[in-house]
Amino acid sequence: MSLRKAYLLIFIILLVDQVSKIYIKTNFILGEEVEVLKWFKILFIENEGMAWGTKIPGAYGKLFLTLFRLVAVGGIGYWLWDSVERKHSSNYLIVAIALILAGAFGNIIDSVFYGVIFDDSHQQLATLFADKPYGTWFHGQVVDLFYFPFWHGILPNWIPFWGGKEFTFFNAIFNVADMAISTGVGILIFFNKKAFHHKTA
Numbered sequence: 014m015s016l017r018k019a020y021l022l023i024f025i026i027l028l029v030d031q032v033s034k035i036y037i038k039t040n041f042i043l044g045e046e047v048e049v050l051k052w053f054k055i056l057f058i059e060n061e062g063m064a065w066g067t068k069i070p071g072a073y074g075k076l077f078l079t080l081f082r083l084v085a086v087g088g089i090g091y092w093l094w095d096s097v098e099r100k101h102s103s104n105y106l107i108v109a110i111a112l113i114l115a116g117a118f119g120n121i122i123d124s125v126f127y128g129v130i131f132d133d134s135h136q137q138l139a140t141l142f143a144d145k146p147y148g149t150w151f152h153g154q155v156v157d158l159f160y161f162p163f164w165h166g167i168l169p170n171w172i173p174f175w176g177g178k179e180f181t182f183f184n185a186i187f188n189v190a191d192m193a194i195s196t197g198v199g200i201l202i203f204f205n206k207k208a209f210h211h212k213t214a
Contacts, residue, residue, distance in 0.1 A: 014104045016097045019111040026115035030189035031122060034156040038127075039141055041158075043134040052163045058186050059134065059154035079124040079151045086121060089114045105200055105208040112197030119190030120155050127153030157186045 041047075041057040048054050061075065093110045096102040128148025131139045139147075148154070162181050170176040187195075201208050 014097070014107045016094065019093060019097060019107055022108070022111045023115040023118070026112070026189065026193050027119050027122075030115075030119040030193070033158065033189055034123065035141065037156055037158045038131055038134060038139045040138065041134075042136060042138060046160075052161060054160040054162065055158055056160040056186055057134070058157050060157050061154050075124075075152050079121070082117060082121050082124065086114065086117050089117060101211045103208055103210050105204050105210075109197040109200040109208055112193045112200070116190040116192070116194035116197065119188070119193070123155040124153050125151055127156070129153070155188070157188050157191070159188065159192075160184075160186045 037055070037057050041055075043057055043059060046054055046056045089110060093107065093114055096107055096110060129146045129150055130142055131147060131153075132143035132145055133139065133147040161183050163183055165181045166179070168175050168178055168180045
């Protein structure tokens with residue numbers, strides 16, 4: 014795969030990711046939910062930290078996380094360029110790196126810019142390019158919206174540790190960027206031999 018095609022894939026993912034997030038921010042109040050199917054909902058939440066809502070404590074935790082993401086994206090970007098330039102990397106590897114890079118960059122856009130271009134989403138629809146934004150540079154919150162609660166109920170008592178407790182499968186809420194990252198990592202894991210197989214000249 015050429016670098017141009019990889020960049021095109023990244024651009025498409027970023028476009029879909031940002032259009033979906035901006036639509037949700039400007040048409041949904043935080044916590045608002047729309048049921049598409051019984052097992053698929055659009056649910057607007059904002060993630061202040063890392064995956065699964067994890068946060069880095071302290072006044073500078075969010076800033077550190079965003080700066081770390083920027084450095085990581087730079088490294089992934091170089092990995093993509095190097096993999097294409099060597100001309101013997103497999104398309105599996107190039108596609109996987111492009112997906113991971115697009116996803117990471119998509120969430121970085123939220124973290125860097127959303128705090129200064131949107132106002133608050135609590136009990137109101139957010140305004141794009143608001144006069145009074147909700148945050149500052151590098152302190153924006155990542156928008157999540159896809160929710161697939163395939164099953165919800167009480168687990169049988171015979172299950173160790175979780176038996177008798179309320180449980181939802183699958184309870185993660187995510188966005189297009191997260192899907193891209195997960196797909197890229199999945200390719201590296203499940204197609205490991207093909208991804209890291211070097212083409213012969």
